[in-house]
Amino acid sequence: MNLLTGNALSAVCLGLLGSLTFASLEAVGNERHARGVEVMDHLSGGAGQPVLEALREDYPFLADGITRYALGDVWGRSGLDDRTRQLAVVAAFAAQGNLPYMKVHAGYALRLGVTRDELKEVVYLTTVTAGFPRAIDAAQALREVPDPVAP
Incomplete structure (x- = not known):
């Protein structure tokens, strides 16, 4: 089986993603983060979430995942009141x-x-x-x- 090299893989990804750039990926991530923060503010009445903020100090990648995915993507849905x-x-x-x-x-x-x-x-x-x-x-x-x- 022939595995793609780094350059070939990059070319395939670029072909699949087209004009999607790192800047646009970052914008999507920022939008998800902003939606997650909005959800947290709504749930807590603007009081924030101390456990999440404490987690952000030592595990910023985990806190970002929670904010973007759990809060922004899942909790931010409108299917349930x-x-x-x-x-x-x-x-x-x-x-x-x-x-x-x-x-x-x-x-x-x-x-x-x-x-x-x-x-x-x-x-x-x-x-x-x-x-x-x-x-x-x-x-x-x-x-x-x-x-x-x-x-």
């Missing part, structure tokens, strides 16, 4: 037993209009999907989530 998206994520993190992230997103959910009673129903539903121990842990974690501060 904010309430539905937050309820789904709280349910997923509760079922996984990922309580720190569940608490963060429960806080976002409350700030975006989800009620505590709705979150309790999600926790109760966790008994079916992940068992009573996970639901009990999620219930205890939910008690630690403060009510959002009114703007």
